[in-house]
Amino acid sequence: MYFGLSEDQIFFQENVSKFLEDQASLDIIRSITEGDSLELQGEIHSGLVNLGLGSLLIPEEFGGLGLDLLFATAVSQSLGGGIAPIAFTGSYIMAPLAIIFGGNQIQKERYLTQMSKNSIRIGVGFSQYIGARDNSTIEMNSNKISGRSLFVLDAKDATHLMLSDANGVIGLVSKNSSGIEIVELTTVDKTRSYSEVILNNVDVDVLEQTTSSNDAINKAVDGGRIILAADSIGASQRLIDKAVAYSKERKQFGRVIGSFQAVKHMCAEMAADLEPCYSLVWHAAYCFDNSPDEARLMACHAKSHVSEISKMIAKKATEVHGGMGFTDLMGLHYWFKRIGVNRHTLGAPELVREEAANIQNF
Amino acid sequence: MDLNYGAKYEDFRKEVREFCKEWKGVNFKDSAKIPMTQAFEATGVTMSRSEWQSTLIEKGYFARSVPKEYGGFGGESDIIKNRIIASEFSNANIPAAMGGQGIDMLVPTLLELGTEEQKKRYIKPTLHGEMIWCQGYSEPNAGSDLASLQTKGELVNDSWVINGQKIWTSTAQYSQMMFCLVRTEPDAQKHAGISYLLVPMDTPGLEIRPLVDMTLKAGFNEVFFTDVTIPKGNIIGKRGEGWAVANATLGHERGSLTDPNATVNRVNSLIDRMKEERLDGTRLIDIPVYRDKLISIQAKVMAFQSNSLRVLSSKLNKGQDTKIAGMIQKLVGTELRHELEGFAVDIMGEVGTLYEDSPHLRDSGSWQFLYMYYLGLIIGGGTSQIQKNIISERGLGMPKEPKAQGV
Structure with a gap:
C-alpha cells in the first residue's frame, strides 16, 4: 500500500516547475497577459509540449505517453503553482479523454495520433452540459452543428473545437470550417484563454459512443475537474509559501510579523486546510484511474472542496502581505485570479455539490 | 499510488469478518463500570469486559505486538492489520477492545521505558481490563503550559510523599492506578524538575471529586493529594526525566483522538437521519x-x-x-467532528436541542451530546490554538513564541 505520488511523478512534476521558474518568471507572465511577448508564450508552450505535456493521457498505440490521470494531476499542481500561461485542461486532458472514451477506432486514430504529434490542438466547450448561461444553446445532428457555446477552454490557437450539447453528445469541428465565429472573452485570469464560439450549420464529426451514452462526457468532465482542483492546489501552495516567507521578513512593532500569533495562526490554518486537499485530489485521481464506481463522486468532492479552500487561501495569503498584497506590483493577484476562475470552470461548488447529491441518489 | 493491501491482508480481512459474524451481539455484564460512549445491541453472548479482552488478545486482534510474557499476543506490529480490525469491527458494530489511558498511553510507555519488574507487574492486568488507569497531568494552573505543574513529590524515608492537585482526570472514579507528573526537583529548570510516578488510587490522602462538564456528565474529576505516600520504586525513568517520559505518550493521545472511520460512520448516520427526518412534510435531505x-x-x-491514508502510508x-499531513490531524479531526455533530443539531432545529430522556428525542440525543463533547476534545490534548502554534513553528518554520522573562 502506498498513498502518494511516485518518484517518477515527482521527478516529472519538478521538471515542469523548474522549466516554469526558468522560462516563465512573473515579469514574463505579466508581459504576456498584457498582450506583449506572445512569441514568448509560444515558446513556453512548445517547451512544455516537448517535455510531454501534450500527450500525457494519449495511449502509446497512438504515439502518446499513456500515463494516467494521477500523473497529470501531479503535473497540474506545477502548472497552477507557476501560473503557466498555456492550454492544458481543455486541450490535453478533456479532449483526449472524450476521444478515448467516446470515439470509435477511426476517430481515435484520426485525432489522437495527430494530437500526440502536436499537429492538431483542440479547444473544449461543454458548458451546455455543465450549465448554460445567457440562453446559449447547441443543436447537433449527425453531420451539422449550430448554436453558441460560452467559456470554451483553450480555443485560442487551437485547430479544432470539441463541443457538447445539453445531452452530452460531443462533436468536433475544424476551426477553419465555414460558419464559425470565435469571440475572445476577458476573464480576470489572463493566463489562459476563454472564448465564445458561434456556429452556423458547421460540418461536425460526432464522437460515436456519445450518442448513446454519457460515459465519455462524464469521464472528460471528471478528469477536468480533478485537474482544475490540482491547479488550484498548486496556486494555493505558492500563495502560502509566499505568505510565510514574507511574514519572516516584514517587520512591524520591532518584530517580524511572522512572530505574531495572529499571523502564525492564519498561516497554520491555510496549511491545515490545504494539506487534506492534496490527499483528496490524489485519491480522486486514483479512483478515476482504478475505481470507476467511486470516481464521479470523488471528482465532485475534489472540485468543490478545493474550490472553497483555495478561495479562502487566496484571501488570507493576500491579507498576510498587508497593503502590498493588494498591489499589482507584488503580483499575488495572478494566483488569486487563477483560483477564482478555476472555481467556476466546469461548475461552481454549489452546482457540483448538487451533482454529488444526485450521484448518491439523495 | 496503490491502495490495495494485497492478498495476504484480504485473507486476514475475511478471517476478521468471520470472527465478527460469530460474535455479533456480544455484550457486557459490567459495562456500567467502564465508561463507554457507544451501546451495542445485546443479542448474543454476555460476558465480562475482561473476558472479551482475553478473547481478542488470543486471536491477535488486540495487543498484537505486546510480548506474550507481558500478556499480549506476541506477534509483529502490523498497522494494516490494526486498521482492518478497526474497520471490520466498526462495520459489524461489535465492540472494539477497550482503550483508555492505561492501554493507549501507559502500556506503550512501559514497553519503551519501564523496568522489567514494572512491565511484568502492570501490563498484563491493564491489557485484560483488570487494572484501569487514569492520567494525572493537568493542574488548575498548568494547562497548555503543562510543564509549569506544581504538584510536589518529596522523597521521605524511601517513599514519595505527594501533595497538590490534578484536574481533567477522566475515569479517575473507575481507576485502580494513576500515572502522573509530579515536581520532584524544585531547584531544577522547569522541564527538568518533573518525575513520572505511579500512584495506587486507594492510597490514603487521595481524594476524587467529580467534575461535571457541559454535557452534564462527570466526564472528568479533580484529584487532591494530601501526603499521599507511595513506594520509591513507583517511578518510570529516573528522577527529573518525567517530561521526556510523558512526551512519548502525548503523541499517542493526539493520534487516538481522530479516528477517520468513526467520522465516516457518523456522516453516514447523518445521511440516514436526513432521509428520515421531515420539516413540513419534506425530507431534510431534499431541502437545498x-x-x-x-x-x-x-x-x-x-x-x-484520504489524509489519514496518506499518514498511514508514511x-x-x-x-x-x-x-x-500528520501534524494537522488533531486540529482538523476534532474541528470537523464538532462541525458535523453541530450541523445535525441545526438541521433538526428545536428537535435537535432535546436532551437526556425527553420525548421526541432522536438517536438517544447523541448529536447534541457529541456536539458538546467534541468541543471538549478541541480543547483537550493540546487546544486548537496550541496545534496552530505547532503547525506554524514546526511545520512552516515560523518564529517561536517569545518566552516570558524569568520563566
Whole structure:
C-alpha cells in the first residue's frame, strides 16, 4: 500500500516547475497577459509540449505517453503553482479523454495520433452540459452543428473545437470550417484563454459512443475537474509559501510579523486546510484511474472542496502581505485570479455539490 | 499510488469478518463500570469486559505486538492489520477492545521505558481490563503550559510523599492506578524538575471529586493529594526525566483522538437521519440549503479520510515525507467532528436541542451530546490554538513564541 505520488511523478512534476521558474518568471507572465511577448508564450508552450505535456493521457498505440490521470494531476499542481500561461485542461486532458472514451477506432486514430504529434490542438466547450448561461444553446445532428457555446477552454490557437450539447453528445469541428465565429472573452485570469464560439450549420464529426451514452462526457468532465482542483492546489501552495516567507521578513512593532500569533495562526490554518486537499485530489485521481464506481463522486468532492479552500487561501495569503498584497506590483493577484476562475470552470461548488447529491441518489 | 493491501491482508480481512459474524451481539455484564460512549445491541453472548479482552488478545486482534510474557499476543506490529480490525469491527458494530489511558498511553510507555519488574507487574492486568488507569497531568494552573505543574513529590524515608492537585482526570472514579507528573526537583529548570510516578488510587490522602462538564456528565474529576505516600520504586525513568517520559505518550493521545472511520460512520448516520427526518412534510435531505451543507461536510470528511491514508502510508513506507499531513490531524479531526455533530443539531432545529430522556428525542440525543463533547476534545490534548502554534513553528518554520522573562 502506498498513498502518494511516485518518484517518477515527482521527478516529472519538478521538471515542469523548474522549466516554469526558468522560462516563465512573473515579469514574463505579466508581459504576456498584457498582450506583449506572445512569441514568448509560444515558446513556453512548445517547451512544455516537448517535455510531454501534450500527450500525457494519449495511449502509446497512438504515439502518446499513456500515463494516467494521477500523473497529470501531479503535473497540474506545477502548472497552477507557476501560473503557466498555456492550454492544458481543455486541450490535453478533456479532449483526449472524450476521444478515448467516446470515439470509435477511426476517430481515435484520426485525432489522437495527430494530437500526440502536436499537429492538431483542440479547444473544449461543454458548458451546455455543465450549465448554460445567457440562453446559449447547441443543436447537433449527425453531420451539422449550430448554436453558441460560452467559456470554451483553450480555443485560442487551437485547430479544432470539441463541443457538447445539453445531452452530452460531443462533436468536433475544424476551426477553419465555414460558419464559425470565435469571440475572445476577458476573464480576470489572463493566463489562459476563454472564448465564445458561434456556429452556423458547421460540418461536425460526432464522437460515436456519445450518442448513446454519457460515459465519455462524464469521464472528460471528471478528469477536468480533478485537474482544475490540482491547479488550484498548486496556486494555493505558492500563495502560502509566499505568505510565510514574507511574514519572516516584514517587520512591524520591532518584530517580524511572522512572530505574531495572529499571523502564525492564519498561516497554520491555510496549511491545515490545504494539506487534506492534496490527499483528496490524489485519491480522486486514483479512483478515476482504478475505481470507476467511486470516481464521479470523488471528482465532485475534489472540485468543490478545493474550490472553497483555495478561495479562502487566496484571501488570507493576500491579507498576510498587508497593503502590498493588494498591489499589482507584488503580483499575488495572478494566483488569486487563477483560483477564482478555476472555481467556476466546469461548475461552481454549489452546482457540483448538487451533482454529488444526485450521484448518491439523495 | 496503490491502495490495495494485497492478498495476504484480504485473507486476514475475511478471517476478521468471520470472527465478527460469530460474535455479533456480544455484550457486557459490567459495562456500567467502564465508561463507554457507544451501546451495542445485546443479542448474543454476555460476558465480562475482561473476558472479551482475553478473547481478542488470543486471536491477535488486540495487543498484537505486546510480548506474550507481558500478556499480549506476541506477534509483529502490523498497522494494516490494526486498521482492518478497526474497520471490520466498526462495520459489524461489535465492540472494539477497550482503550483508555492505561492501554493507549501507559502500556506503550512501559514497553519503551519501564523496568522489567514494572512491565511484568502492570501490563498484563491493564491489557485484560483488570487494572484501569487514569492520567494525572493537568493542574488548575498548568494547562497548555503543562510543564509549569506544581504538584510536589518529596522523597521521605524511601517513599514519595505527594501533595497538590490534578484536574481533567477522566475515569479517575473507575481507576485502580494513576500515572502522573509530579515536581520532584524544585531547584531544577522547569522541564527538568518533573518525575513520572505511579500512584495506587486507594492510597490514603487521595481524594476524587467529580467534575461535571457541559454535557452534564462527570466526564472528568479533580484529584487532591494530601501526603499521599507511595513506594520509591513507583517511578518510570529516573528522577527529573518525567517530561521526556510523558512526551512519548502525548503523541499517542493526539493520534487516538481522530479516528477517520468513526467520522465516516457518523456522516453516514447523518445521511440516514436526513432521509428520515421531515420539516413540513419534506425530507431534510431534499431541502437545498441542508443538502448543500451536507455534501460540503461529506467532502471534508473524505479529504480527512484520504489524509489519514496518506499518514498511514508514511508509516508503512520508510522515507515517504508527508510533511505536515500528520501534524494537522488533531486540529482538523476534532474541528470537523464538532462541525458535523453541530450541523445535525441545526438541521433538526428545536428537535435537535432535546436532551437526556425527553420525548421526541432522536438517536438517544447523541448529536447534541457529541456536539458538546467534541468541543471538549478541541480543547483537550493540546487546544486548537496550541496545534496552530505547532503547525506554524514546526511545520512552516515560523518564529517561536517569545518566552516570558524569568520563566
